[in-house]
Amino acid sequence: MQGMKTRDVIALAVLFVVGLYVWSLPVQDNPLPFGEGDAAHQYGKADFMASFDHVGFDNPPFFYRTWYGSLHPGDESAPIYPPLYFIDLALVQEFGGDRFIPKNLLLIILSSTLGIFAVYFLTRQWYGFWPAVLAGFLMIFSRRDFVSFLFGQRTILASFALVPLILYCYYQYTESFLKDHQHAKDAYLYVMAALLAFSGLIHTQGAFVAVLTLGLYSAYLLWKEKSLPFSWKAMAISILLFSIIFLPFAPDLFSQTQAHPGTFHLQRLSSLFRWYEHPTPPSPAFMYTYGGVHGGYWTLPFLLLGILYLFLKRRNNDMLMFFWLLALYLALHLDVFGFFGGRNDRFLKGEAELFYPLIAIGFMSLRSYIKIGKRMKAYLSWGLALLFLVLVFSFNAPPVVDAAKGAYQGIMRITPAQLEAAEWIDANLPTEAMVYYMPSRDDLPDQYRGWIYQKWRWMQMLSHRAFHDSLSEYNRSEFTHLIIDFSDLGAMGQQELVNALRAASDERFSNKTLLYRKNLIEVYVLG
Amino acid sequence: MSLVEEDLSRRFPTPVPVIISAVMAVFLLWLFGWYGLLGFVVLLLLYVMPGYTLLDLLKLSRSEKAFLAFPLGLLLVSLGTFWLNLVIGSMRWSAVITVVMIMTAGILLKTVRR
Incomplete structure (x- = not known):
């Protein structure tokens, strides 16, 4: 293990500033929230906690009658995610003094900075300064992670960001135990248990990969050392600690898993010979190709070189990295055996934390092939690092920066007019109101459907009322209020659609009384 | 480093953390404002x-x-x-x-x- 120096502080500051700048591009000019259905639900849950100064086991009441509610047949109040992650977001909203900006900051830090720093830390401790810096820059421009952040799959990013820290703690413990059984540093095992439980409570898939890696690594150590790599007492305490943190929230997680049961049967065996193969044509396709998410194929030779480096060195930390790779591979192929069907592609979101250190290690290992003096080697390190950064900024950065600059602009996210209407609904409509949202997906041409779907999700979350846009799924009589949002169509100059929407609302709800009309948004109480 | 320089650096610790903290504060202020x-x-x-x-x-x-x-x-x-x-x-x-x-x-x- 190496001590951190001033240059580490400077490197981390640069990584923090560059990372935060790039990842915050979508909210620098407009702090209003964005993303798809998941983003709205997760944001809304924290917003509800902060607004009502309350946390509990249940979902907010306005989550009922939504897709999230449907995951627990018979108990719509049961949450899909345990509350801890949302409490952290709610607290920063509460104490940060603003509904959006402090939470945006924490969301970005949880989705990117946490992972960047975790990867830096692990790589720095095991492989030195330069691989850590280079892996950190690759993390900033991880396209798959950034697109997932934009879409709103943010919990899984935070869950995988903890994996390097979990593995580091276990490694430190086993090393100290194998060195001297009597003076093992048990504290590492306890911190590992706490972080593992936290990772699982944020999103199970990060913790799943960590547990699989730890299991494989422990088996390796058992085989190599011919004895257990831990003391029973310390392990029992850490399992107890894990259970105390994790188990109270486990029923929700497990009942959700039962809603998507897997069945054991072998299928698509040919996919075992690939790193990952999506069972159907995936969308967006670039998210499932190496070149699409890792800045082209220039990093691939260095990834292979990094794996070769692990095999050549075969120290315990190298083997732990290798078993991490193996665990990720196994997780990505669980669907072959009938498990995690339709969801195991999300393990790909744990790729960056592993691949980027390996690429950086592989790249900087080029130094060892050149026989020169120590002083010249220092210059060579600088030269290689600069070359690497030029490549990163040429190939990895542009797609991420372009996506960041163009993400959810204008009416593609909730607008100030819609926020104002949502806040009015929050202040004036009864809490049990069920609001029908127009334009519904059925009212618009195909190209607008995805966009309008997330619009009413955000209106629902920001107004803390149940919204829906489907009369086929619900009885007409279940709706107590109607909101007709002409504002986006008006901004697009779609007068024909506005007129059609007006006619459809009159036909669908003839008996209605106007409560609110502002900025081309109308709210009615239904008779 | 001479003894005098070493002594000075002990009495006046490296300003790097202070500078970095100040840069961070200005950066956050510029990026997100007071909030x-x-x-x-x-x-x-x-x-x-x-x-x-x-x-x-x-x-x-x-x-x-x-x-x-x-x-x-x-x-x-x-x-x-x-x-x-x-x-x-x-x-x-x-x-x-x-x-x-x-x-x-x-x-x-x-x-x-x-």
Whole structure:
């Protein structure tokens, strides 16, 4: 293990500033929230906690009658995610003094900075300064992670960001135990248990990969050392600690898993010979190709070189990295055996934390092939690092920066007019109101459907009322209020659609009384 | 480094952390405005400090404490807030009490150890 120096502080500051700048591009000019259905639900849950100064086991009441509610047949109040992650977001909203900006900051830090720093830390401790810096820059421009952040799959990013820290703690413990059984540093095992439980409570898939890696690594150590790599007492305490943190929230997680049961049967065996193969044509396709998410194929030779480096060195930390790779591979192929069907592609979101250190290690290992003096080697390190950064900024950065600059602009996210209407609904409509949202997906041409779907999700979350846009799924009589949002169509100059929407609302709800009309948004109480 | 320079550097510690802190503050202010800066301070007080306090008791190295404090603080404070809230019914007071309890326990235990 190496001590951190001033240059580490400077490197981390640069990584923090560059990372935060790039990842915050979508909210620098407009702090209003964005993303798809998941983003709205997760944001809304924290917003509800902060607004009502309350946390509990249940979902907010306005989550009922939504897709999230449907995951627990018979108990719509049961949450899909345990509350801890949302409490952290709610607290920063509460104490940060603003509904959006402090939470945006924490969301970005949880989705990117946490992972960047975790990867830096692990790589720095095991492989030195330069691989850590280079892996950190690759993390900033991880396209798959950034697109997932934009879409709103943010919990899984935070869950995988903890994996390097979990593995580091276990490694430190086993090393100290194998060195001297009597003076093992048990504290590492306890911190590992706490972080593992936290990772699982944020999103199970990060913790799943960590547990699989730890299991494989422990088996390796058992085989190599011919004895257990831990003391029973310390392990029992850490399992107890894990259970105390994790188990109270486990029923929700497990009942959700039962809603998507897997069945054991072998299928698509040919996919075992690939790193990952999506069972159907995936969308967006670039998210499932190496070149699409890792800045082209220039990093691939260095990834292979990094794996070769692990095999050549075969120290315990190298083997732990290798078993991490193996665990990720196994997780990505669980669907072959009938498990995690339709969801195991999300393990790909744990790729960056592993691949980027390996690429950086592989790249900087080029130094060892050149026989020169120590002083010249220092210059060579600088030269290689600069070359690497030029490549990163040429190939990895542009797609991420372009996506960041163009993400959810204008009416593609909730607008100030819609926020104002949502806040009015929050202040004036009864809490049990069920609001029908127009334009519904059925009212618009195909190209607008995805966009309008997330619009009413955000209106629902920001107004803390149940919204829906489907009369086929619900009885007409279940709706107590109607909101007709002409504002986006008006901004697009779609007068024909506005007129059609007006006619459809009159036909669908003839008996209605106007409560609110502002900025081309109308709210009615239904008779 | 000459003895004089070494002596001076001891009396006037390296300004790097101070400069970096100032740059960070200006950066956050520029990027997110006052609420960004306030949000960052809240993150430090609410999550990093409790996490660091606990890790300090566990006698981890300085760099380990620096990197593990934030995620551990996120866990400790959210967990404490959740369970306390079931008793006292207020999320914000539960968080405040959780942080104060962790910090106080940390300081007391450290004092007792000395």
